[in-house]
Amino acid sequence: EYFHNWTGNRITCRDWFQLCLKEGLTVFRDQQFSSDQRGAGVKRIEDVIRLRATQFREDASPLAHPVRPEEYIEINNFYTATVYEKGAEVIGMLRRIVGPETYARALDLYFDRHDGQACTIEDWLRVFEDASGRDLTQFARWYSQAGTPHVTARETWEGGRFTLALAQSTPPTAGQPRKAPLLIPVACALLDPETGAPLAEAVLELARGRQDFTWDLPARPVVSLLRGFSAPVILTGPTGGNGGAFLLAHETDPFSKWQAGRSLALGILAATSADPRLAPDPDYLAALARVAEDPALAPDYRALLLDLPSLEEAIAHLAESGRLPDPLALHHARRRLEAAIADALGPRLRRLYDAHGLDGPYSPDAAAAGHRALRGRALALITARDPEAALAAAHFAGADNMTERMAALSLLVGRNRAEVALAEFRAAWRDDRLVLDKWFAVQAAHSPPETAVATVEALTRDPDFDWRNPNRFRALIGTFANANLAAFHAAGGAGYRLLADWLIRLDPINPQTTARLTSAFATWRSFDAGRQALIRGELQRLGARPALSRDTGEMVERLLREADG
Known part of the structure; x- marks a missing residue:
């Protein structure tokens, strides 16, 4: 609210179409403050994870719109990740x-x-x-063009001269079939292939469809691009395979080091979901083993390095490359990769778990939160090789704070070992509505895909499920549709029907929440023809309601509308 006072109230926007002026700037200033308080590297990664999960998803769907939208039907649908999060990225x-x-x-x-x-x-x-003396006419296109730009990088090495060719394109979106080149800052480092030391560093300004950048160097470098996530783009770079493992092991930029591991993991998930017989890349596993106990890396950062991409990221990765994602196959591939990482780390995991337990009273400070994060990640990997989830159960029983208790409870739910823990949690917190929301949400998010729909349906009949309470509705129905994707996208469409049934029921009394939750269907064109037909059928059923609200009607119309071009 302090930041909003200055850049939302003291200087406000002339009209609704300028909403990103105050919201994007306020989000950015809050991010900068939190970076100073909690650590810039980890904060930047957390912001990028959120951006990709919400705003990139919006851009890849019929809901894509510019940071400064040009039209709206219902203003409640104007408060989007594009206006807020992408608005902050533009700043x-x-x-x-x-x-x-x-x-x-x-x-x-x-x-x-x-x-x-x-x-x-x-x-x-x-x-x-x-203030700068620069002409920002081209940069202003970031406010008027919808969609996530794609940047491709290719490299050549000849006679001591290294050339990096960068190209940009933005896919067509509704109403914008053709896009002009943007001004894209690409933070870059060329690293020594033996030591990882920077041979050259620069912020490259990609302003045309394609540009070449050249350096004279003593050795062919390993390229690190988009350091610090310098622009909200999808990058196809030259450092896959061993180059990615090298960056995971040697890169000093926190985001690029994390992204290298993320890209390798996404490649493994894509390959092993199609062929479960394939083994994970041993270079990736070896690099993770090296960073796991690296004392130079902060505990919360190591926790991020040891984490895996979400199912949503894996689905988007396949869709971006033109392949049809199978959410259930990706779920099982993710479980197998987690078990393989646990095997590669071996006894290190128990050492990490034991070393990062904290004595004394709970503290919310950044250092203590980092220790809890790494201990929780070690616990998750240990549980990947423990079908009885014995350590998770002990961790739950001994936890003295909500962070650690919920971390253990999610693992127990995912392994069908949570009956006792769920009963204890509910008994302890039944009189606290906000905490009880967590009890509903953890089951919606982590129940195994084979049983999740039945679990959620049973929870809708629970006496504590007040569907008229928007927090409770989002905790159960919204969490299921947005966080348990293997179950939501299960073959047969039971997850789609469950969501549509409840949105039909909710719309007459809470059209704003209903409209926002229709975005769970936003990426429906990423899937196979069978799933597309099932989702389209549910959207049409929702849209055919005679008294559908303006909020929800606008969203359904946009979701069903074919993109131009």
Whole structure:
């Protein structure tokens, strides 16, 4: 609220179409503050995970729209991840392009010039042009063009000269079949192939459809691109395979090191979901073993490095490459990879688990939270090789804080070993509505895909399930549809029917929540023809309701609308 007071209230937006002016800037300033308080590297990764899970998903669906939308039917549908999270990313790119010192001067000028006014994006960009002397006409396209840009990188090495060719394209979206080139800042490092030391570092400005960048170097480097996630794009880079394992082991940029492991894991999940006989890349497993106990890496950062991509990320990865994702096959591939990592780390896992337990009273500070995160990740990997989930049960029983208790409970639910723990949790927190929401949500998110629909249906008949309470509804129905994707997308469409049935029931009394939860269907064109037909049928059933709200009607219409081009 403090940040919103300055960049949402003191300087506000002239009209609804400028909403990203105040919301994007306020989100960015809050992110910067949290980075200073909790650690910039981990915060940046957490922000990117959120962006990809919400905003990239929006861009890949019929719901895609510019950061500054050009039209709306119901204003409640205007509060989107594109306006907020991508709006913040655009601010971050602007800061990177002009530099932090110029950014600070421009922000001071913005407050001096516009305090107490209602402004536009043009007012915002003009102060940066005045402070930096740069023409930002091309950069302004980030506000008007929808969709996530794709950047491809290719490299050549000849006679001591290294050339990096970058190309950009943005897929067509509704109403925008053709896209103009954007100004994309690509933070880059060329690393020594033996030591990982930087041979060169730069922020490359990709402003055309294709550009070549060249360096004269003593050795062919390993390329690290998009360091710090310098732009909200999908990158196809040259450092797959062993290059990715090298970056995971040697890269010093926190985001790029994490992304290298993430990309390798996504490749493994894609391959092993199609052929379960394939073994994970041993270089990837060896690199994880090295970072697991690296004392130079903060515990919360190591927890992120040891984590795996979500099922949603794996589905998006396959869809982006033109392959049809099988959510259940990906779920099982993820379980197998987790078990393989547990085998590769071996006794290290128990050492990590024991070393990061904390004595004394609970503390919410960043250091203590980091220890809990790494201990929880070690527990998850141990449980991957423990069908009885014995350590998870002991961890739940001994936990003195909600973070550790929920971490253990989610593992127990996922292994069908949670009956006792769920009963204890409910008995302890039955009078706290917000905590009881967690009891519903953990079962919706982590119940095995074979039984999740039946579990959720049973929970809708629970006396504590008040579907008129939006928090309770989101905790159960929303969590199931958005977090338990193997079950939601199960063959036969039972998950789709469950969601549509409840949205039909909810819409007359809470159209805003109903409209937002229809976005669980947003990526329906990513799947096979059978699933597409099932989802389309549920959307048509929802849209055919005679008294459907404007909120939900707009969302259903957009989801069913074919993208132009």
